[in-house]
Amino acid sequence: xxxxxxxxxxxxxxxxxxxxxxxxxxxxxxxxxxxxxxxxxxxxxxxxxxxxxxxxxxxxxxxxxxxxxxxxxxxxxxxxxxxxxxxxxxxxxxxxxxxxxxxxxxxxxxxxxxxxxxxxxxxxxxxxxxxxxxxxxxxxxxxxxxxxxxxxxxxxxxxxxxxxxxxxxxxxxxxxxxxxxxxxxxxxxxxxxxxxxxxxxxxxxxxxxxxxxxxxxxxxxxxxxxxxxxxxxxxxxxxxxxxxxxxxxxxxxxxxxxxxxxxxxxxxxxxxxxxxxxxxxxx
Amino acid sequence: xxxxxxxxxxxxxxxxxxxxxxxxxxxxxxxxxxxxxxxxxxxxxxxxxxxxxxxxxxxxxxxxxxxxxxxxxxxxxxxxxxxxxxxxxxxxxxxxxxxxxxxxxxxxxxxxxxxxxxxxxxxxxxxxxxxxxxxxxxxxxxxxxxxxxxxxxxxxxxxxxxxxxxxxxxxxxxxxxxxxxxxxxxxxxxxxxxxxxxxxxxxxxxxxxxxxxxxxxxxxxxxxxxxxxxxxxxxxxxxxxxxxxxxxxxxxxxxxxxx
Numbered sequence: 001x002x003x004x005x006x007x008x009x010x011x012x013x014x015x016x017x018x019x020x021x022x023x024x025x026x027x028x029x030x031x032x033x034x035x036x037x038x039x040x041x042x043x044x045x046x047x048x049x050x051x052x053x054x055x056x057x058x059x060x061x062x063x064x065x066x067x068x069x070x071x072x073x074x075x076x077x078x079x080x081x082x083x084x085x086x087x088x089x090x091x092x093x094x095x096x097x098x099x100x101x102x103x104x105x106x107x108x109x110x111x112x113x114x115x116x117x118x119x120x121x122x123x124x125x126x127x128x129x130x131x132x133x134x135x136x137x138x139x140x141x142x143x144x145x146x147x148x149x150x151x152x153x154x155x156x157x158x159x160x161x162x163x164x165x166x167x168x169x170x171x172x173x174x175x176x177x178x179x180x181x182x183x184x185x186x187x188x189x190x191x192x193x194x195x196x197x198x199x200x201x202x203x204x205x206x207x208x209x210x211x212x213x214x215x216x217x218x219x220x221x222x223x224x225x226x227x228x229x230x231x232x233x234x235x236x237x238x239x240x241x242x243x244x245x246x247x248x249x250x251x252x253x254x255x256x257x258x259x260x261x262x263x264x265x266x267x268x269x270x271x272x273x274x275x276x277x278x279x280x281x282x283x
Numbered sequence: 284x285x286x287x288x289x290x291x292x293x294x295x296x297x298x299x300x301x302x303x304x305x306x307x308x309x310x311x312x313x314x315x316x317x318x319x320x321x322x323x324x325x326x327x328x329x330x331x332x333x334x335x336x337x338x339x340x341x342x343x344x345x346x347x348x349x350x351x352x353x354x355x356x357x358x359x360x361x362x363x364x365x366x367x368x369x370x371x372x373x374x375x376x377x378x379x380x381x382x383x384x385x386x387x388x389x390x391x392x393x394x395x396x397x398x399x400x401x402x403x404x405x406x407x408x409x410x411x412x413x414x415x416x417x418x419x420x421x422x423x424x425x426x427x428x429x430x431x432x433x434x435x436x437x438x439x440x441x442x443x444x445x446x447x448x449x450x451x452x453x454x455x456x457x458x459x460x461x462x463x464x465x466x467x468x469x470x471x472x473x474x475x476x477x478x479x480x481x482x483x484x485x486x487x488x489x490x491x492x493x494x495x496x497x498x499x500x501x502x503x504x505x506x507x508x509x510x511x512x513x514x515x516x517x518x519x520x521x522x523x524x525x526x527x528x529x530x531x532x533x534x535x536x537x538x539x540x541x542x
Contacts, residue, residue, distance in 0.1 A: 067436075072439055072440070090442065092442070094440070096440050098437075100431075100433055103433040104431070104434065104437055106434065106456075107532055108455040108532045108533070117441070148532055148535060
């Protein structure tokens with residue numbers, strides 16, 4: 001925690017409710033100085049409590065963008081500001097959930113110990129166990145604390161991964177195609193888990209950036225969908241979803257509003273070459 | 284059906300083993316030379332000579348050296364493997380040296396070890412450690428390098444420090460690979476024990492076998508060799524049991540049955 005002290009001083013004192021949590025400006029990434037750009041001129045904001053979905057075809061730099069957002073990688077151009085301060089290393093306010101739970105969870109640790117892993121110095125063991133058990137319960141995981149991740153179904157494992165991400169109470173949750181490796185029924189179930197987390201996890205709202213290649217999923221979950229186009233990755237458009245919450249798999253998905261938003265996103269993707277990056281993004 | 288097939292396979296294995304003993308028995312019986320004793324004679328002498336204090340002392344000496352050399356070699360191998368696996372600079376610096384040392388047949392360094400360490404136990408333990416070290420090192424290195432990018436990113440996201448990362452992520456993640464290396468190293472270690480005991484007067488099973496040969500006690504010599512085979516087999520079984528305990532999570536996760 002002491003490492004964040006210097007950052008805390010840098011917080012803009014004028015920061016009010018209007019200040020975005022994340023501000024991404026003219027972000028570009030090249031993996032080698034002469035190589036082609038994976039991302040170029042990406043600009044957008046993420047508001048406090050917003051659920052933003054990033055969609056785009058493979059190779060549009062979604063994962064690169066996510067890694068830049070959470071400081072696992074440094075940009076070649078532009079900046080990522082979290083509460084007004086540049087992200088140069090993984091911020092403690094952010095947590096990341098990966099697509100492949102079987103590789104991100106530690107197979108040698110029980111579920112409980114996996115979830116306890118982020119909780120480190122400065123707390124008693126009993127407190128950590130209580131904390132981890134509380135989050136597991138929150139994620140609807142009962143009686144699995146002493147099991148190993150591989151003893152659970154894929155959907156349950158991804159719940160454990162989300163629990164591990166939430167255990168240190170992050171302000172912002174970043175998810176990289178988190179439901180791409182589970183079956184359709186489990187995916188729907190996990191989408192609802194995520195909506196619940198977004199609405200209220202232990203009495204607060206979490207800001208979420210959700211990367212997916214599933215447009216329907218993006219519309220179902222998000223407040224706003226940012227469409228990326230490939231080579232190099234750019235923002236092709238931003239679509240406000242505006243569907244009422246709480247959302248349900250049946251009512252929300254069968255509404256005409258849902259279909260309109262979905263079609264609008266398809267339009268952005270098919271006409272992306274003639275669209276100027278980011279112009280439809282209004283604040 | 285399946286169970287019957289299994290029984291049949293076991294019976295076949297036992298049958299071939301007994302058959303080989305019979306061939307040996309008949310062949311040695313037909314042979315006039317006393318250089319090749321019959322299987323039955325070797326087994327009788329084994330029964331008589333194994334419980335003697337001379338033999339048991341030799342076994343104890345060999346096991347002590349094996350344990351010391353194995354622990355030292357494994358510790359060096361795991362440490363170097365972890366360091367080389369986590370630090371590219373160290374890997375690049377040590378790579379040529381390790382590759383050369385690894386390609387050198389351990390037996391070739393015996394004369395050099397005798398010169399520097401003498402004929403005593405330190406020479407023997409050093410030789411065993413040398414033979415054990417490299418398979419462990421290579422497997423540890425491979426295991427660390429195979430740690431998933433997701434696990435590395437998780438560590439970065441959580442600000443897990445360099446040293447803590449080694450012990451909380453790289454070491455456990457590499458453990459299945461390390462154990463594979465240790466198992467190979469155990470058999471190499473036994474070879475090194477016997478070879479090291481052929482040199483000098485330090486006792487041990489290798490020395491015992493050579494000694495029996497020198498005294499024309501050929502059945503006892505064969506009994507010693509037989510014991511080494513059984514010892515190697517037994518150590519491997521024990522090691523696998525230990526491995527199953529330590530790596531229970533791994534066998535569960537991969538659904539692997541035969542390690």
